[in-house]
Amino acid sequence: MTSRIPRTIAIILAGSAMAVAGLTMQTLTRNRFVAPDTAGTLDAATLGLVLGAMYVPSAPIYLRMVIAVVFALAGTGLFLLLLQRLQFRDIVVVPLMGLMLGAVFNAASVFLAYREGLLQTLVTWISGDFSGTLRGRYELLYVVAALTILTYWFAERFTIAGIGRDFAVNLGLDHGRTVLIGMGLVASSSAVVVVVVGEIPLLGLVVPNIVTLALGDRLRRVLPVAAVAGAILLLLADIGSRTVRHPYEVPVGVVLGVVGGFAFLAIVLRSRGRVG
Amino acid sequence: MIEVRSLVKRYGDTTVLDCPDLTLDGAGVTALVGANGAGKSTLLTIAGRLLEPTSGTVLVDGHDVTTAPSRELAARVAILRQENNLAVRLTVRELVEFGRFPYSQGRLTDDDHRLVDRALDTLELHEFAARRLDELSGGQRQRAFIAAVVAQDTDHVLLDEPLNNLDLRHAAQSMAMIRRLADEFGKTVVVVLHDINVAAHHADRIVAMRSGRVVADGEPSTVIDEPTMREVFGLDVEVTEHHGRPVVLHFLAS
Numbered sequence: 001m002t003s004r005i006p007r008t009i010a011i012i013l014a015g016s017a018m019a020v021a022g023l024t025m026q027t028l029t030r031n032r033f034v035a036p037d038t039a040g041t042l043d044a045a046t047l048g049l050v051l052g053a054m055y056v057p058s059a060p061i062y063l064r065m066v067i068a069v070v071f072a073l074a075g076t077g078l079f080l081l082l083l084q085r086l087q088f089r090d091i092v093v094v095p096l097m098g099l100m101l102g103a104v105f106n107a108a109s110v111f112l113a114y115r116e117g118l119l120q121t122l123v124t125w126i127s128g129d130f131s132g133t134l135r136g137r138y139e140l141l142y143v144v145a146a147l148t149i150l151t152y153w154f155a156e157r158f159t160i161a162g163i164g165r166d167f168a169v170n171l172g173l174d175h176g177r178t179v180l181i182g183m184g185l186v187a188s189s190s191a192v193v194v195v196v197v198g199e200i201p202l203l204g205l206v207v208p209n210i211v212t213l214a215l216g217d218r219l220r221r222v223l224p225v226a227a228v229a230g231a232i233l234l235l236l237a238d239i240g241s242r243t244v245r246h247p248y249e250v251p252v253g254v255v256l257g258v259v260g261g262f263a264f265l266a267i268v269l270r271s272r273g274r275v276g
Numbered sequence: 277m278i279e280v281r282s283l284v285k286r287y288g289d290t291t292v293l294d295c296p297d298l299t300l301d302g303a304g305v306t307a308l309v310g311a312n313g314a315g316k317s318t319l320l321t322i323a324g325r326l327l328e329p330t331s332g333t334v335l336v337d338g339h340d341v342t343t344a345p346s347r348e349l350a351a352r353v354a355i356l357r358q359e360n361n362l363a364v365r366l367t368v369r370e371l372v373e374f375g376r377f378p379y380s381q382g383r384l385t386d387d388d389h390r391l392v393d394r395a396l397d398t399l400e401l402h403e404f405a406a407r408r409l410d411e412l413s414g415g416q417r418q419r420a421f422i423a424a425v426v427a428q429d430t431d432h433v434l435l436d437e438p439l440n441n442l443d444l445r446h447a448a449q450s451m452a453m454i455r456r457l458a459d460e461f462g463k464t465v466v467v468v469l470h471d472i473n474v475a476a477h478h479a480d481r482i483v484a485m486r487s488g489r490v491v492a493d494g495e496p497s498t499v500i501d502e503p504t505m506r507e508v509f510g511l512d513v514e515v516t517e518h519h520g521r522p523v524v525l526h527f528l529a530s
Contacts, residue, residue: 030364156377156381156382157382159366159374160374160377162364163364163366163371163374165326166326166355166357167374169325169326169346170324170326170350170354170355170356170428171350171374171375171377171378171428172345172346172347172348172349172350172351172377172378173346173377174346212365216365216366216367216370216408217364217365217366218366218370220382
């Protein structure tokens with residue numbers, strides 16, 4: 001019981017945070033394939049963790065969280081900066097650029113971890129895993145809950161910003177600031193998730209795509225649904241991760257990678273005719 | 277009232293707009309016409325504070341668009357351009373409701389709902405209100421965006437090439453609706469138009485531009501003649517008349 005309740009709470013908070021993060025990023029970048037995984041956010045947060053482990057190895061977990069958040073914000077900021085310079089904002093080019101950026105961060109992480117003998121630790125960070133979720137650690141996810149609620153509070157503004165810069169400015173909204181606030185909120189919350197449970201792949205891509213397909217793009221309406229759906233999907237993936245190789249556990253990231261990968265492929269194939 | 281004051285926009289060494297003085301006042305439709313790159317859209321987007329001028333400014337009811345709070349301007353001037361996210365999955369009603377955002381900040385009052393309904397009526401969109409934008413035709417979607425501007429209920433409405441991508445019937449309907457904004461709702465409408473004959477027929481006033489400067493300004497019958505058309509469009513055309521309004525036979529130019 002000492003691990004079961006924290007674990008369940010952690011799964012619910014992390015799953016909803018990743019889905020909301022993906023949904024918000026997709027709205028603000030006007031691109032259905034942008035999420036913390038494809039904008040370099042998660043890789044930047046992991047790089048922050050590696051550097052933290054190298055230079056302040058005895059730091060308490062909340063300090064590591066702060067470092068990871070700073071790196072996630074910087075990485076996402078770099079993504080936005082590159083996006084601004086991109087002449088040809090093709091639906092596929094944008095996430096591709098984010099993946100390349102993430103690959104650079106990831107290469108830096110692997111290089112540093114290899115040199116410092118942290119490779120084993122890095123693997124646990126990269127593959128999301130709830131088996132280590134215990135008291136004293138999962139509580140950090142309440143920060144994520146607060147950030148998610150804050151995102152909901154801005155939902156109407158984010159939807160307007162997603163319709164277009166001109167549309168938003170015409171309605172008196174500071175477009176640049178709105179995008180920065182939104183991306184900052186979701187970069188922070190996904191970085192905290194990386195610190196507590198590791199990278200959770202594809203959830204931020206798959207869940208928002210399915211939910212908006214059915215319910216439309218008005219964030220105020222779809223955000224709560226995406227949050228619940230993200231939590232449920234992660235709970236199911238967690239059950240899967242514990243039964244596939246019972247009595248051993250497979251990292252939940254691996255399970256999601258497989259399930260989410262197929263779901264994502266289905267979405268891409270379905271929407272191919274519409275996004276072009 | 278919209279007052280342009282020594283407005284200049286440059287990109288590097290290229291001056292795309294140089295408009296020392298221009299005043300648009302009272303209810304009515306003013307058409308900005310000219311060739312591509314004449315500076316019409318630049319003038320419009322600066323007046324709608326979507327673009328920063330290099331120097332000079334535009335005053336809307338005495339409020340400087342380069343310095344006044346954007347939220348206050350949103351209750352005075354509305355601008356519609358063509359670069360919105362057309363694949364966004366919102367219903368027509370949701371989009372039009374966003375037109376009330378400057379007043380409601382997302383919490384619509386009964387008054388807001390009434391104005392949204394009126395805008396949907398004006399654009400004859402009630403039967404499409406629950407449909408999603410990504411399922412509509414280009415003309416219907418265009419009308420939905422115009423309805424959002426109508427719901428915004430500003431005294432000044434700026435429209436950048438609203439007839440683009442519309443077929444003849446929808447273009448005619450849109451122009452009739454733009455006329456209603458001026459005649460029934462008493463708005464000052466400024467519209468960038470490509471077709472000089474549409475401007476000649478529907479506008480109260482034509483401002484003709486070339487190379488960033490205003491070269492002619494006045495009622496259609498005084499602005500549209502053969503020498504001016506040659507100056508504005510660089511085209512030798514014949515100008516005739518239909519029900520007292522000038523008609524430019526541009527399609528016969530050699």
